[in-house]
Structures are given as C-alpha cells and as structure tokens.
Amino acid sequence: MIYLVATAVKHGRGGISTALVGLCASTDLQKAGLTLIESHRGNQSKLKAYYEAVTQIHKQVQESDIVWLHCARWLSMLRKYLLARHARKQGATIVFHFHSAVTDDYLRSPWRRWLLKQMVQLADGICVLTPWWRQRFIDELKLPEHKLHVVPNTLDEEFLQATPKLLSIDNGPIKMLCMTRLVAGKNVAAVLHALAILPTRYHLSIAGEGPELQNLQQLAIDLGIKERINFLGWVDYDKKINVLQQHHLFILPSQFDAFGMGFIEAMAIGLPVIALTQGPTPDVVPHQQAGYLCEDVSTAELLRAIDFCTTHYTSLTTAAREHARQQFAVAPTVQSLLNFFSTLPQR
Template sequence: MKVLTISHMYPSTFNEVSGIFVHEQVKALKEKGVKVKVVSPVPWTPFPINKVSKKWERYSMIPEFTNWDGIKVWYPRYLTFPKALFFASSGKRMYWGIKNLVKKLYRDFKFDLIHAHVALPDGYAAMELAQDLDIPFVVTIHGADLYITIKKNTECLYTLKQVFKRADRIILVSHELKKILSNYFEVSDKLLVIGNGIPINKIYTCKDNADSSNNKNKGLMLLSASYLIERKGIDYNLRALSKLINKYPELRYIIAGDGVEKNKLQELAKELGVYERVEFIGMLSHDDVLKYMSEADIFSLPSWNEAFGVVYIEAMACGKPVIGCEGEGLEDFVRNFETGLLVKPKDVDSLAEAMDFLLSNPDKAKEIGERGRKLVLDNYTWEKNAEKTIRVYQEVLDDVR
C-alpha cells in the first residue's frame, strides 16, 4: 500500500515540533509496512512582505526537500496572504502550488490514495489532485476546520462542504468533533473517530523518568505545555494558583511554551503576586517536555476549542493526573475523577478546587494518574492509531476496486 500524505503541519527547520503528531503517525504507518511520502506545503508571500516579517523570512529558509527519520518530505511553496486574508481560496492556491510536484511523485511512486490533514487548505488541494489522478482521498480533521474556519464566512463554509462531500472518508480525532461536523453536514456515513497517540517507546521512557525523578525534594510542581495563546487558559491557571499559594507555600508553576500572550501572562503573574512562583521556560524540544512531565505533580491546561489534546495523553502516559475542561475533545479519555479531572471552562473557582483536591489527596492523585496511564497504553499509542488508519485505507481501496 502506497500513500501520499499532504499536511502543511509537519516538522521542518522552521519549527521542529509543528505537526509532530502527523509525523509520528507517518512513522507508525511506515513501521506497519505502508509506503509513505509526505508533501508539506509552505506558505510563501512575495517581496517585500517576506523580508519585513521574521516569520515569513524564516519560511523562505525551509529547504525544498529533507528526510525526517527516514521519511521523505517535500516542502513546495504556495501563495499565502498575511493574517489569513482570502482564506477560502487558500486550498486552490495550495493546489496550484503543489500540483506539478505531486503529479511527478505519482509518476515515480504511484501512490494508491492521498491522506490530507485538515480540510482547508490541504483537504481541498487533495480533493483536486485526487480527481486529476483518479484516486481516492481521506482527510483528517484536527479541530481548526470546525472551531475556526467554518465560522469565517459563507465561502469557507461552502468550500468545507465540497471537501467533505467528495472525501472518501473523514477521520476525526475526537467524538466531540464528530458531533460538531454532523450538525453542519450530512456526511455521517463517512465519519470515523481515530484518536491521536504517542510513541510507545516514549511512554516507557517517560514513566522511567517519573520513577527516578528527584522532584519530591523540590516541592510541588504544576505544569502546562502549550502555545501561549488565549484559548489555552494559562491565565486561569495563574488566577487559580493565586488562591492556593498560602495553603501550599512549596507550590511552583512551570509554563513550557511561547506565544503572543507571554508578556501579558507575565504581567498578570506580577499583578496576582505569584510571579516568584512561576517559571516561563520557553519552547522546549518534545523530549524535554516529557522530562518536565515526568517531574510534575499535576498537569493543567484549562483550554477551550480543544479538539483532542495530545499533550494531555503525554502527561497521562507519565502517570500524572491531568486537569482539562468539560465539553472538549479530551472527554474521550479524561474521565472525571477516574483518569483526570474536568472543570468548567473559564471558571477560576472550579479550577482551583480541582488543583486543591489533587494537592491535598496525593494518594488519590496517584491512583488517577495510574488509571490514566493504563488508558493511554491500551488505547492511545501511534501503533494503535496506525492499525486503525490502515483499516480505513483498506476499506477505501476496496470500495473503488
């Protein structure tokens, strides 16, 4: 079986953790015998914008081809506008930017189907290419299509409808996303839920680190790892922390990640009087994030519009109790007071109560962490994700034969 993966979210020299979940899936598919090549379209904008903005200049420095862990990855350019202007047509522009490369790869590689990640722009480009090559295509929805793109304008809504109508299968990473998509489009016969995963070797490494951690002598650690953007709810963690510092004088809060909200969060920490308890440690490698997880007592990320949340299962794999919000994709695996704690979104009191419960009941917190770890081991490895994904591929290919 030969597959072409199209995903603008993929590790590159610009960002080695971007789309790491897509890369991990591709590696797992390869280990199962699937032959996979990857096309990761890179946004391109003309002069002088590409020189004015550091972000756009760094995009231009990404090589056109590289090899990640034995996976061949091409990075063709496609025309993009700043601030997501004209986003509804981004799929068409991606198609025009990558079609010659993809058709050349098809002549050499003869892939059986295309697997795109996100419907717009990647899914739209895959849809047009699949028609050109007379092969099927599958699209995985990770959240942005249904939380953001669908609400932009009617043109985006129409474009998504096209992609979903013509896709041979639509994979969603959580049942919450399936529910949202079903409310908008009549495509229930194509929908499947396949959760993300983490690499099995890193699960064991993480647990070994946790077992040998010296953190017990360093006080209590609360941890978050995410982009520092509003919807991740880091400010709510800070406000909850301010309610607990007198009761837990040894409690410290480690924030891994970077983003546009960093300065605002630092100022908030000062205003709340918790700045001395908080460490902003910046963007880390994936391995370093897992190391911090192995040392933490609680992982808390009270975010909203969370389609799945790989970071939660990573923390759970380390045997840590996690805190997230009700009504999000993580409800597939975070079962309240069983494998983690769920709180009301944007509710400081609910969040502080959850933290207080775990901190004041370490034995129960450990039990919750161990149950969460077992759930991840049994259901959320990339090996299991690959097995389910291959079954989808086979069904699609059987349908078109």
C-alpha cells in the same frame, strides 16, 4: 501506496507536525507504502512548497493510491483541497483529515459550512480526531456515517516507554505544568489566579510562547507569585519528556482544543490532567480517572480540581499512564485506519 500530505513532521511548533510523529513512525504504515508529501515546512515559502507538492503528486501518485491530506485552518484547507483535485486527476482515493479547533467555528457558520461541505464532497473518506468531532460532522454536514472514521492523535514509543520520576507529593513542592501556545482562550491567567490562593508549596511552570507572555509575567508580579512561577519558553519536541517528568500535574483549562496533544503526552508520563469539560476534551481525558475536567475557569473550580488531583495523585498517575497506553498507542490506531482505507472506493 499511501501518500500523507501535511506540514513537515517535527519541524513545526506543536499542531499537526507533532501529532503525526507516531503515525509516520508506524511500521505497518510503512509496509503499506507510506510516503510523505510536505505541503509546508517552517519558514519556507508556502507557494514554493505547494508547487513542489503538486509536482510530486503528478510524478508519483497513481490510480487507486490513497492520498491522505491533513488540514488545519482555512488556508491549509484550501491548499489541501487544491492538492486533492490534482490527486483526483491521477485517479487517487482522497481522504481529508481535520485537525483544527476552528473547524467547529466553520461548522457553526452557514457560509463557511457550505464551503466545507463542497470540500468534503471531493473526499472518499473523512478522518476526525474524536467521536465528538465525528458527530459534529454528521450533524452539520449530513455526511453518511460510513464515510467518517475516528483517528485519535497517537503517542510515539518514546512517550509510551518513558516513566514518571515524581512518584510522591507527600513532601516538598507540588509542581504544576502548563504547556501551550500563550494566546487568548488558553486561560493561563486563570491558573495564576488559582496559584495565588494555593499554599506556597504549589509551583507552576509555564512552557510556551505567544502574545500573552508579557501579560502573564506582569500578572505574576501583580499577584505576588513571581517566585513560584518558572517561564520555560518554548519546549522542543525532543525535550518534552524531560520537562514533563519534572512535574506532578498538567493544567491547561483551554476554552477549546481540537484534541489536546499535550493532554495525552502528560498522561503518558503519569501526570493527571486538569482541563475543561468542553468539546472533544472528555473523549481524551476521563473525568476523575486520569484527571479532573472543570465546568468553568473560575478560581473556585480550578482549586477544586487541583485539590482532587493532589488528594488522589497516586491512583490518578497510574490510571493516566494506563489510559494513554490503551487509547493512544500507534499500532491499534493504524490497524483501524488501514481497515477503514480498505473499505474506501477505488477509482
């Protein structure tokens, strides 16, 4: 049996709850006995969810089962570590799967790195999102290579089967989409500054909520581009495809993302992606093949990226879809994961 321990799938706003949708729907994982243990769900008490998860582990987990725990920030890591200790007492094989961008901050901090090292010592295997993350764990935690496995976020069949609707940008408006939580570091304001210089046929939709929303709305007024921006609010998972299909380009020059689920969702629908060439992003978005990776968030650099993606739109949209299908489909990712699980020591 494989017990997946994580926040409730499809019930959160982005993050792990979205990233696990494709994996949880995998028939191969279901045949291997995949069972979900929810460590958190929406507004439910975290303490109550924790005790329910502990109870489920003690009732169901047996010797040689795999307990696969998905970690976000520190409190999430702490909960998963404590749940892993309960699972270890049951004789389970422990696998931690790291999802959060702030993990890199922990790796850079001596005392947090020490704590992280104590945590991973409990694990029989470690899953990370891209080769960049794999190398960071090897370099900073001195882990043996065989203990680490790359498991990229995957796309469910709805995304892989969806088709682009905007096949041309020769006439009419060019519609760009920024879909993210509106917080510092996502650099959405930089996109507005670039939009202010672009011809009026360029329009921007901003999908998301967060503390920066009012600042962005005021900036749109100050720059005189309010009429060219559409604030969509938060877009639920089941409405994402429809929103993506109404746009030509996906732009999110975020300072740092652990992976960038929005990037692969956009590419699957045929939207070239504009992002920053930082951290793991080059593992996800191939530069000048499925989009454009900027060196910085200067207006000049963003304008260069937008011009490139507009000029090469037809070839980029085709390449983006193909890249998403080849690299982020569920079946090959799951098969590789199951092969990794088979190499782990049984207790």
